[in-house]
Amino acid sequence: MTDGILIGAGPGGADAQRLDLRRANRHGLIAGATGTGKTVTLQGLIEGLSAAGVPCFVADVKGDLAGLAMPGSPAAKSHATFAARAAEIGQADWRYAAAPVQLWDLFGQAGHPVRATVSEMGPLLLARLLDLTEVQAGVLHIAFHVADEEGLLLLDLDDLGAMLVDVAERGPELTTKYGNVTRASVGAIQRALLGLRGQGAEHFFGEPALDVADLLRPGEDGRGVVNILAADRLMAAPDLYATFLLWLLSELFEHLPEVGDPDRPTLCFFFDEAHLLFDDAPAALTDKVEQVVRLIRSKGVGVYFITQNPADLPDAVAAQLGNRIQHRLNAFTPREQAAVRAAAETFRANPGVDVATAITELRIGEALVSLLQPDGAPAPVARTLVRAPGSRVGPLTPAERAALVAGDAIGAKYDVAVDRESAAEILGAKTEEAAAGEAARRAADAADRAAATRAKEEAAAARRAAQERAAEARAEADSPWSKMATSAARAASSSLGRQVANEIGREVFGGRRRRSSSGGLVGTVLRGMLGGLMRGR
Numbered sequence: 001m002t003d004g005i006l007i008g009a010g011p012g013g014a015d016a017q018r019l020d021l022r023r024a025n026r027h028g029l030i031a032g033a034t035g036t037g038k039t040v041t042l043q044g045l046i047e048g049l050s051a052a053g054v055p056c057f058v059a060d061v062k063g064d065l066a067g068l069a070m071p072g073s074p075a076a077k078s079h080a081t082f083a084a085r086a087a088e089i090g091q092a093d094w095r096y097a098a099a100p101v102q103l104w105d106l107f108g109q110a111g112h113p114v115r116a117t118v119s120e121m122g123p124l125l126l127a128r129l130l131d132l133t134e135v136q137a138g139v140l141h142i143a144f145h146v147a148d149e150e151g152l153l154l155l156d157l158d159d160l161g162a163m164l165v166d167v168a169e170r171g172p173e174l175t176t177k178y179g180n181v182t183r184a185s186v187g188a189i190q191r192a193l194l195g196l197r198g199q200g201a202e203h204f205f206g207e208p209a210l211d212v213a214d215l216l217r218p219g220e221d222g223r224g225v226v227n228i229l230a231a232d233r234l235m236a237a238p239d240l241y242a243t244f245l246l247w248l249l250s251e252l253f254e255h256l257p258e259v260g261d262p263d264r265p266t267l268c269f270f271f272d273e274a275h276l277l278f279d280d281a282p283a284a285l286t287d288k289v290e291q292v293v294r295l296i297r298s299k300g301v302g303v304y305f306i307t308q309n310p311a312d313l314p315d316a317v318a319a320q321l322g323n324r325i326q327h328r329l330n331a332f333t334p335r336e337q338a339a340v341r342a343a344a345e346t347f348r349a350n351p352g353v354d355v356a357t358a359i360t361e362l363r364i365g366e367a368l369v370s371l372l373q374p375d376g377a378p379a380p381v382a383r384t385l386v387r388a389p390g391s392r393v394g395p396l397t398p399a400e401r402a403a404l405v406a407g408d409a410i411g412a413k414y415d416v417a418v419d420r421e422s423a424a425e426i427l428g429a430k431t432e433e434a435a436a437g438e439a440a441r442r443a444a445d446a447a448d449r450a451a452a453t454r455a456k457e458e459a460a461a462a463r464r465a466a467q468e469r470a471a472e473a474r475a476e477a478d479s480p481w482s483k484m485a486t487s488a489a490r491a492a493s494s495s496l497g498r499q500v501a502n503e504i505g506r507e508v509f510g511g512r513r514r515r516s517s518s519g520g521l522v523g524t525v526l527r528g529m530l531g532g533l534m535r536g537r
Contacts, residue, residue: 005048006091007041007325007369008384013090017384019045019323021052021264023372025302027293027320031310031343032327037365038306041325042270043068043389045304046226049268050099055216055224058270059231059245066228067392069101069404082388085365089385097390100219102227102408103401106204106244110230111405113414114244115206118154119144121247126160128285129201129243130192139185142178143167153422156206157193162424164189199237204244207418212248212255214410216267225409235273242277246285249292249303256299266300274305275312290316310343318346322372328362350380358383 004018030045032038039062046056046068060066073079073096086094103111118126123144127137143163147154154160167174168186175181215227234241249269256266271277278286293303297320305313305321309329313321324347331337344355347370358368362383369384396404 005045005052006387007045007371008367008386009089009091010383010385011088015382015384016089017369017371017379017382019048019371020374021054022261022374023322023376024049024054024268025261025265025297025300026322026372026376027297027302028304028323028325029310029313029318029321030304030306030325030327031308031329032362032367033308033330035364036327036362037367037386038327039064040365040389040393041327041367041386042272042306043391043393044387046268046270047097047099047390049265050219050224050226052264053218053222053224054265054268055218055227056268056270057215057227057229057248059229059234059241059272061231061235061272063230063232063395064393066101066103066230066396066401067394068099068226068228069103069396070392070400071098072096072390072392076392076394078393081365085385085388089387091387094388095390099391100221100223100225101404102214102225102410103230103405104227105230106234106240107200108203108415110233110401111228112410113203113417114210114229115204115414115417116209116244116247116251117207118156118160118205119147120209120251121205121243122250124284124288125243125247125250128281129239130189130196131239132189132192135180136185136188136192138179139167139181140189142174142181145178146174147423152426153420155420155422156424157197157202159423161190161193162427164193166427196240199240201237201240204240207420208414210248210251210414212251214413215252217409231272238273238276238279241273245271246277246289246292249296249301250288252301253292253296253299256296256301258298259300260298262300265302268302268304270304270306272306274307275309278312278314278317286314286316290314290320293317293320309339310346311339322376322378324368324370324378326359326368327366328364329359331360347381348378350382353381353383355381 004020005024007017007019009016030038030041042058043065046058046065049056058065072082082094085091104114105111106114121129123137123141127140130136130140132140143160144154146152146167147163152159152163154163164186167181168183171181171183215225217225219225231241234244252267252269259266277289281289296303304323305317307313310318310326326343326347329336329340329343331340340359341356344359347355347368349355353368355368362368365386367384367386368381370378370381373379
């Protein structure tokens with residue numbers, strides 16, 4: 001290979017290994033035990049891609065890849081080693097130079113904030129992130145489906161929590177339509193979300209969401225911009241780290257157009273500590289990774305996994321990796337020896353290299369390299385001295401990092417979080433409205449009950465008053481004086497009645513006795529009645 005990105009060469013520049021840019025989207029692997037030089041190899045590869053105008057994305061697990069933003073220094077401890085390596089392999093154009101860099105950080109402290117919405121993440125990746133059981137993952141899928149049907153935006157963890165509460169309250173209704181939705185499953189998901197918040201994930205979920213176009217921009221001088229994700233703190237939450245990178249790959253696959261095999265990649269994506277993606281991953285997730293890696297090549301994206309042992313990757317994924325750089329592997333245990341034999345078998349044989357032996361003998365900064373040739377076939381494995389990097393091998397100072405963030409092309413685009421109306425607000429308003437209606441109903445019921453109580457009390461009071469009057473009347477009627485008056489009145493009326501009746505009988509039947517001058521008793525009664533009437537006038 002005479003063109004492409006220099007990976008390294010033998011002494012005196014013999015058998016130089018160069019990555020063909022037209023095959024750089026066929027993915028790759030950088031493997032080796034800790035301390036064998038994987039980071040320096042990765043740094044040199046990224047420098048070469050950037051110089052060729054290829055943007056890159058890399059997770060900086062240890063914090064030293066950010067040194068790509070600064071040129072190396074002759075005063076550095078590593079200067080003598082790098083200068084000697086450049087001279088040994090005939091790297092005549094070697095010089096110290098920085099690459100154009102954009103810094104990112106999920107927590108928004110060591111770079112521009114990186115955010116994604118819950119809807120963009122999707123239920124499959126979230127279920128993996130939350131370590132849900134199959135049943136719980138099914139409930140999560142139902143919550144996403146209901147949110148889509150009802151037009152509820154799931155932007156952040158508050159939205160997802162509110163949606164889960166709504167699904168739990170509507171459990172009987174949704175169970176008949178989608179399957180069993182239990183409060184126990186919803187409660188388990190809510191607990192997992194609480195743990196996710198404890199890892200700082202609330203900083204990641206929200207808006208403005210990352211626009212993948214910002215990862216693809218060229219630098220002012222035509223070089224590709226290197227996007228570096230600060231992952232040293234993120235590594236404390238390995239599930240979040242792995243899930244984020246897989247989400248980003250999925251976003252790239254979804255948004256980028258088909259380009260086939262371009263002259264150079266659209267983007268090269270480097271996945272450090274790749275084993276974290278596959279540790280305890282369910283089959284559905286592994287299938288998803290394999291699908292994305294297999295298909296994203298046609299989008300012009302090259303994916304490179306960096307890990308300690310090639311066996312960390314599933315066979316279906318490892319089979320997609322055409323460009324391989326293998327640093328030393330240890331073989332102290334039977335398991336490690338078996339891993340060495342397996343790694344040796346993945347290379348195209350070279351009669352001049354005993355791969356199984358060489359893997360355990362490689363020095364720091366030395367690797368077995370097999371890259372795809374222009375015709376797409378892997379080159380025979382070669383024992384290679386890795387090129388010296390031109391940028392700083394080491395971390396940035398806080399002042400250098402702050403200056404880079406303030407002065408890059410992204411500016412303040414992602415600095416301020418946006419909280420627009422979404423599921424949490426809409427469902428919260430519905431809950432408040434329902435609560436207000438319930439309160440009004442309860443108030444009306446309470447007023448009705450109070451009015452009924454007052455009416456009962458008034459009726460009871462009226463009955464008591466009537467009973468008291470009746471009792472008083474009975475008591476008065478039963479008194480001795482009342483009885484004497486009543487008896488006297490009866491006696492008087494009875495005597496007077498007999499006299500009037502006798503007198504009337506005499507008058508009517510013609511009694512012969514002479515009337516008295518007063519006209520008798522009848523006359524007396526009549527005169528008394530007339531006199532009473534005249535006095536009343």
